[in-house]
Each structure stands twice: as C-alpha cells, then as structure tokens.
Amino acid sequence: MKAAVLKSFGSPLAIEEAADPVLGTGEVIVDVIATRVLSYMNEVFSGARNYALDLPIIPGPGGIGRVRAIGPDATKLSVGDWVFCDPTVRSRDDAAAPDIALQGLTAPGAGAMRLQQHFRHGSFAEQMRVPTENVKRLGTIASEDATRWCALGTLLVPYGGFLAASLQPGETVLVSGATGNFGSAAVSVALAMGAACVVAPGRNDKILADLVRRFGDRVKPVKLSGNEDHDRESMKRAAPGPIDCVLDIMPPSVSTNVVRAAIMTVRPNGRVVLMGGVGMAGGAGLELPYPWIMRNCISIHGVWMYPPDAASRLIALVRAGLLRLEEYEATAFDLDHANEAVAHAAANGGPFKLTVIRP
Structure with missing residues (x-):
C-alpha cells in the first residue's frame, strides 16, 4: 500500500x-x-x-x-x-x-x-x-x-468534555476559547446537546460575529479586554442567568489570567471542564482560589479526549440533524x-x- x-x-x-x-x-x-x-x-x-x-x-x-x-x-x-x-x-x-x-x-x-x-x-x-x-x-x-x-475528530473532543460535565438541556454554558478550532466546535456541540445559551468570549470580532450568524441568538459573544476582573464581569453579564458549566479549551500560548477569568464565572455548585493547554509549553500553571472552590462547591473535571461510546453517540446527533457537518x-x-x-x-x-x- x-x-x-x-x-x-x-x-x-x-x-x-x-x-x-x-x-x-x-x-x-x-x-x-x-x-x-x-x-x-x-x-x-x-x-x-x-x-x-x-x-x-x-x-x-x-x-x-x-x-x-x-x-x-x-x-x-x-x-x-x-x-x-x-x-x-x-x-x-x-x-x-x-x-x-x-x-x-x-x-x-x-x-x-x-x-x-x-x-x-x-x-x-x-x-x-x-x-x-x-x-x-x-x-x-x-x-x-x-x-x-x-x-467528527474535532467535534468529539469538546463532546467528551460536556459528557464529563453531564451537560443538561436548557443549561447555560461558557466556552473559553470559543474563537479557536476546538472552541468553535464546542459551541456547536453544546447547542446540539440542548444548551439554552452559550457565552462565547474572544478577541476576534469577526469570528464572534460569525458564531452568531451561524447559530443565532443562543450564542452570546463577549469581546475580551485582557483585564481579568473586567472580563469576568462582562462574561457574567452576557449570560441570561447563572452560568452552569464552563469548558476551557484554550491553547498553551494563552495567559492563565484569561483562563481564570472565564473559569470563575461559573455559579455555585457549577461545573468546570479543563481540556486546554495551560502550562503545557512551560510557564506558570493555573492558580484557582481554594476557598472559592470549596465554599462554592465547584466541581472541576480534567478531561483528555472522551469515553469509548462517545463517537457512536455523536454520530447519532449528526444523523438526527442536531449537529451539522455542513458548517x-x-x-x-x-x-x-x-x-x-x-x-x-x-x-x-x-x-x-x-x-x-x-x-
């Protein structure tokens, strides 16, 4: 061959x-x-x-x-x-x-x-x-x-994250890294799974507008400024209510401040999924406040890839017309x-x- x-x-x-x-x-x-x-x-x-x-x-x-x-x-x-x-x-x-x-x-x-x-x-x-x-x-x-x-190979990665977080129809999701290849896939997967709203932060106005064009007003774009506290509040305001789940799928090159700002938008008893590359290229690791995690009962899931049955389940979403490969x-x-x-x-x-x- x-x-x-x-x-x-x-x-x-x-x-x-x-x-x-x-x-x-x-x-x-x-x-x-x-x-x-x-x-x-x-x-x-x-x-x-x-x-x-x-x-x-x-x-x-x-x-x-x-x-x-x-x-x-x-x-x-x-x-x-x-x-x-x-x-x-x-x-x-x-x-x-x-x-x-x-x-x-x-x-x-x-x-x-x-x-x-x-x-x-x-x-x-x-x-x-x-x-x-x-x-x-x-x-x-x-x-x-x-x-x-x-x-499918791209879509499966964020799908594995949302399965780990037990994402439920009607919930509000924030995708940290929404303007990237895997992040934009995460937006489409969350909506296919029934998310009522996806908060999509990023710095690229063109890509943010394109996400809204593709998926409608269930996507709430947020232009990031680089100021951690300001950005965190902007992301919270963009959501119609408490943010139930945050998926981080940022690449290794991104500052930990940007990642932390997104993670700490999640509501008490909310879930955070870490699938990105923080620290993989050296540099500082991600620091999250212990009291905030403990007192707010935050669940943090580290996820690499997806469970063995995920591909068959994702194929079913495509076959049902809920997830469009035509994008x-x-x-x-x-x-x-x-x-x-x-x-x-x-x-x-x-x-x-x-x-x-x-x-």
Missing part, C-alpha cells in the same frame, strides 16, 4: 510503499477514504510539540473509511461498512485506569508506548489496522461526503501531496475549517 511515513523529526513525510497491515484477533482492517490533518501537525512532525512517537511511523489520528477485513470477535461489522476510526486506543487489561495512546499521533507514558508499538501506524495510508472497539459504524454515506465526516469548509489533498496538506492545515486552522487527505 502507499503511505506517508515520518522517518525523523524535522524531515518531510516520505511517500512510499509500505507493507499492508495484517489482521489479528480484536482488530479490523479499514480502507482509508479520508483523514483529518490537524492544524498543528507541522509542530508534531518538527518535534516542537515533543509528542511521543517511536519513529519511523505512519502518522494520522483516525479517519473515515470502509471495512476491508474483520476478526472473529466482530459480530456487527461487515466488509464494506462505512466507519469512523477512533484514534483513542485504550489498553484492555485495566478498565478503570487504562493506558491511552492516540494512534498515529502520540503515546504519553510507558504503557501507551507499548500500545503504539502494536497499533503503530495511523491513517496517512491507504489502509490501517484498528482495534475492533474503535471502529464505529456511520451508516451509508456518499464517498465525497467522507471528507466532511472527518469533522465545515474542507480542503482535500491526495496522499502524494501529504506534505502540502500539512502546510495548508498550519496556515488554515481557523473555526470550521478542515484539511483532509484522501488516500
């Missing part, structure tokens, strides 16, 4: 022939039709993000494809099924605290690296081998629609132009934009 291979950090992907994956028990072979290129893939490949990858490797976190072969433990899948390949691979021998690797992207920790050494290669290839439980049926789709279905503008490249796709993703990583490789 043809594949894009990362042989060393800082070098371009090599487009070459690789061995076809070999099916084992508990595994599925999928023909990759479309796969998302993350906006920061160039930083992963350069080594700047310091992601744990045992090279050489075929990168690519998940994707959309059709089942080529199934193992003896698959009872619902059939050859030819359209599927989403979930990149979040979990060890199977400790359900309470599994090791987790992101197939084709990173493996933090010794246990996760052992997973990567087996489920080694990702989706920048014509075929990939995936754990059976990570293959989620989509139902019938047209081949050209596979490109936009790649948005996404996609640009597709073939596998021979994988390096151009990585460069394009880095330059075009805004809200509701997708860069996709179609092997």
Whole structure:
C-alpha cells in the first residue's frame, strides 16, 4: 500500500510503499477514504510539540473509511461498512485506569508506548489496522461526503468534555476559547446537546460575529479586554442567568489570567471542564482560589479526549440533524501531496475549517 511515513523529526513525510497491515484477533482492517490533518501537525512532525512517537511511523489520528477485513470477535461489522476510526486506543487489561495512546499521533507514558508499538501506524495510508472497539459504524454515506465526516475528530473532543460535565438541556454554558478550532466546535456541540445559551468570549470580532450568524441568538459573544476582573464581569453579564458549566479549551500560548477569568464565572455548585493547554509549553500553571472552590462547591473535571461510546453517540446527533457537518469548509489533498496538506492545515486552522487527505 502507499503511505506517508515520518522517518525523523524535522524531515518531510516520505511517500512510499509500505507493507499492508495484517489482521489479528480484536482488530479490523479499514480502507482509508479520508483523514483529518490537524492544524498543528507541522509542530508534531518538527518535534516542537515533543509528542511521543517511536519513529519511523505512519502518522494520522483516525479517519473515515470502509471495512476491508474483520476478526472473529466482530459480530456487527461487515466488509464494506462505512466507519469512523477512533484514534483513542485504550489498553484492555485495566478498565478503570487504562493506558491511552492516540494512534498515529502520540503515546504519553510507558504503557501507551507499548500500545503504539502494536497499533503503530495511523491513517496517512491507504489502509490501517484498528482495534475492533474503535471502529464505529456511520451508516451509508456518499464517498465525497467522507471528507466532511472527518469533522467528527474535532467535534468529539469538546463532546467528551460536556459528557464529563453531564451537560443538561436548557443549561447555560461558557466556552473559553470559543474563537479557536476546538472552541468553535464546542459551541456547536453544546447547542446540539440542548444548551439554552452559550457565552462565547474572544478577541476576534469577526469570528464572534460569525458564531452568531451561524447559530443565532443562543450564542452570546463577549469581546475580551485582557483585564481579568473586567472580563469576568462582562462574561457574567452576557449570560441570561447563572452560568452552569464552563469548558476551557484554550491553547498553551494563552495567559492563565484569561483562563481564570472565564473559569470563575461559573455559579455555585457549577461545573468546570479543563481540556486546554495551560502550562503545557512551560510557564506558570493555573492558580484557582481554594476557598472559592470549596465554599462554592465547584466541581472541576480534567478531561483528555472522551469515553469509548462517545463517537457512536455523536454520530447519532449528526444523523438526527442536531449537529451539522455542513458548517465545515474542507480542503482535500491526495496522499502524494501529504506534505502540502500539512502546510495548508498550519496556515488554515481557523473555526470550521478542515484539511483532509484522501488516500
């Protein structure tokens, strides 16, 4: 099969022939039709993000494809099924605290690296081998629609955060980082889950206005000034009532003051979900007042990715018409132009934009 291979950090992907994956028990072979290129893939490949990858490797976190072969433990899948390949691979021998690797992207920790050494290669290839439980049926789709279905990989991340927070229909949500790629996805997911209102703070007037244009007056934009106390009060005033849940999905480059201002808008007995990058690039960590957390009974959830059943549940939201993949503008490249796709993703990583490789 043809594949894009990362042989060393800082070098371009090599487009070459690789061995076809070999099916084992508990595994599925999928023909990759479309796969998302993350906006920061160039930083992963350069080594700047310091992601744990045992090279050489075929990168690519998940994707959309059709089942080529199934193992003896698959009872619902059939050859030819359209599927989403979930990149979040979990060890199977400790359900309470599994090791987790992101197939084709990173493996933090010794246990996760052992997973990567087996489920080694990702989706920048014509075929990939995936754990059976990570293959989620989509139902019938047209081949050209596979490109936009790649948005599932982005939408799933904030969806996992809202599931952890037990977001309920009719609640008011604040998305800290609403003008980013994952943050704008969080706005759409919260509304699809029935949020009555989403407070969307940010500094980019154009993107804030676009969120309102897309989703209507259930989105309450707030222009941030950079003053922590002022911004906190502005966000509270924008909400029609108490803020039930705050999701932080800010990137590593953002000041902790901005993150803290948003978190501390939540009501007493409210929930906070931390999914962002504070402290990941060095610098100060996030400081929150112990008395405020304790006296206001604030629940704080640290969430990385999402539970195993999240993809199937999110697919159901799309199929019901509650979550619109049509919001996404996609640009597709073939596998021979994988390096151009990585460069394009880095330059075009805004809200509701997708860069996709179609092997």
